[in-house]
Amino acid sequence: MLLMKLKFVTVGILISLSSVLGDTPANCTYEDIAGSWVFHLSAGNKNRNVNCSETFSTKNTIKISLIYPDIAIDEFNNRGFWTLIYNQGFEVVIAGRKYFGFSKYVGSSSFCDKIIGGWSHDIRGNDWACYNGQKSGAAITKTNVVKKDFGLKFSHRINSQEMVASINAAQNSWQAVRYPQFEGLRDEDFINLAGGPMSVIHSRPKPAPLTDAHKRLMGSLPESFDWRNVNGVNYVSPVRNQGGCGSCYAFAALAMDEARIRILTNNTQKPVFSPQDVVECSPYSQGCAGGFPYLISGKYAEDYGLVLEECNSYKGIDGICTTNSTCPRHYFTNYKYVGGYYGATNEAVILQALYEGGPLAVGFMVYSDFSNYKSGIYHHIDSISDNLGRFNPFEITNHAVLLVGWGVDKKTSEKYWIVKNSWGENWGIDGYFWIRRGTDECGFESLAVESTPVFTFNS
Ligand SMILES: *[C@@H]1O[C@H](CO)[C@@H](O)[C@H](O)[C@H]1NC(C)=O
Ligand SMILES: *[C@@H]1O[C@H](CO)[C@@H](O)[C@H](O)[C@H]1NC(C)=O
Ligand SMILES: *[C@@H]1O[C@H](CO)[C@@H](O)[C@H](O)[C@H]1NC(C)=O
Ligand SMILES: *[C@@H]1O[C@H](CO)[C@@H](O)[C@H](O)[C@H]1NC(C)=O
Helix, strand or coil, rough: CCHHHHHHHHHHHHHHHHHHCCCCCCCCCHHHHHHHEEEEHHHHHHCCCCCCCCCCCEEEECCCEECCCCEECCCCCCEEEEEECCCCEEEEEECCCEEEEEEEEEEEEEEEEEEEEEEEECCCCCCCEEEEECCCCCCCCEEEECCCCCCCCCCCCCHHHHHHHHHHCCCCCCCCEHHHHHHHCCHHHHHCCCHHHHHHCCCCCCCCCCCHHHHHHHCCCCCCCCCCCCCCEECCCCCCCCCCCCCCHHHHHHHHHHHHHHHHCCCCCCCECCCCHHHHHCCCCCCHCCCCCHHHHHHHHCCCCCCCCCCCCCCCCCCCCCCCCCCCEECEEEECCCCCCCCCHHHHHHHHHHHHHHHHEEEECCHHHHHEEEEEEEECHHHHHHHHHHCCCCCEEEEEEEEEEEEECCCCCEEEEEEECCCCCCCCCCCCCEEEEECCHHHCCCCCEEEEEECCCCC
């Protein structure tokens, strides 16, 4: 316990949130993004470490129509794919190239008709260029509603005896406990634990409606399943501890990729990948301020590859990229939102993808009551968090975790998911938690992602 507490404290205080609190991520929805776009591309070359924040002159221009929810058509009538990526930006795959960029944002304002400094490369990753995108029509500028009193009024309430007692008195489904390692945690630290300020999703999708085919599919799957015990074999790598860095997205993404290698190799390969490499080196995330599994387990792992833990061991702080460049990189592909695109996810497709492909990285909304989870089937208790938790920052963060299985409580028939967290083994059920299934609890069934290991190195 003491060791873990020290870890949190040493890692926790080093984080400075002041630099990022001014910025909240973009809030661009399908309505804002679907339509006609023009992409202005720089000259291409083989350098995938191209810095797309720098200004460039236009070498090529392409016109693309994005049709809800996932069809892209270019000016030559090529058909391709696109998906919104959380509310941060979008990815297009068309005519042999991929395009990804964040929607422009400044402070709490989003400019959803603009992509600045996007990355484009051919499917094989041999020709990289930068692009700026402009949507036709009127400017789409939105300002997020930001709580002004964040960080002042609501501090020092996490982990209180009052809150834990109220949770346990209010219901029997799950049990809460105070954690010594969370003693004195400030809201800022908790935001980092639960996703980081840049992991906020301003307009979360609802799960896709369950069709009859989805219901038949669910009926065909076992009542319970756990990748930690498939006929006695465990395919999930050990629980880790992200400390005070908002790097859950990296832990969840890498844990999925680790488990999928174990599954595909029948446990003959058990890599543990480096989240510090992601924190320091990924252009597709914001270090300890947050990020998203789609862009790491998938896009970063396809474009740049992952390295083993020993190539850049975990420190839980931001920094320049210090990964040992002689280390081999491990690639993943076919990354996608479960169901195909952003908003296509639901309980049935998650069950199927989990059962057939392996663990999934999932993002869900964390409220203060969750931090004190000890055991049982978690569901958010509204009144308690609002009245006692006082954890009410500018927006609920999006915490990324690893979904490894499901079950049903024999007594109550309550359905649940089995989930690996990245808060160490001294939290929850040996580092895991159960959460209510079938009701999109805390948005758990709307945003799952998957990707597939590649066993050839492309560099
Ligand atoms: C990329 O370029 C921008 C603008 O010139 C600069 O601020 C930033 O530090 C550069 N990033 C890297 C990783 O070199
Ligand atoms: C994000 O955009 C949606 C749709 O335009 C809007 O309903 C929502 O209030 C916005 N969120 C914030 C935090 O401003
Ligand atoms: C997978 O590994 C187990 C345990 O080592 C072994 O018994 C089994 O035969 C292996 N399966 C395959 C298909 O190689
Ligand atoms: C990088 O890795 C190589 C080979 O694994 C090793 O010899 C070298 O000492 C490492 N460099 C650093 C700075 O750790």
